[in-house]
Amino acid sequence: MLSDPKLVTDDLIEERWQAANHADALQTMKAMYSAEAFALQQQFLAQSATPPYWSMLHKVQCPTLLTWGFDDRQCPLDMAAIPLRLIPNAELHVFPNCGHWVNTEAKDACERVSIEFLRR
Known part of the structure; x- marks a missing residue:
């Protein structure tokens, strides 16, 4: 996320680690990026009037x-x-x-x- 490695502190790594391990994080990632999500998006687009x-x-x-x-x-x-x-x-x-x-x-x-x- 950052270009300058000096900005990557232990505190930032811990903060991002905690966010990534939050109970909702995995569900959110699956909903956005999994093969199942992609298939659902394709299905939705095929059946939806909403582009x-x-x-x-x-x-x-x-x-x-x-x-x-x-x-x-x-x-x-x-x-x-x-x-x-x-x-x-x-x-x-x-x-x-x-x-x-x-x-x-x-x-x-x-x-x-x-x-x-x-x-x-």
């Missing part, structure tokens, strides 16, 4: 700020092209030397960019 969220991004009507870490290994930078292309009036700000947790690893810069965006 998947990503196919409706073009309907977003408000200006949208996308923030991305250049060194994000969970959602690499090229993934930002999808919402950037599909959401009208979307802006992308890429933070250097930053992983997936932009609001943690580039906290001050992220807050500055967000405030500037909101003030416009």
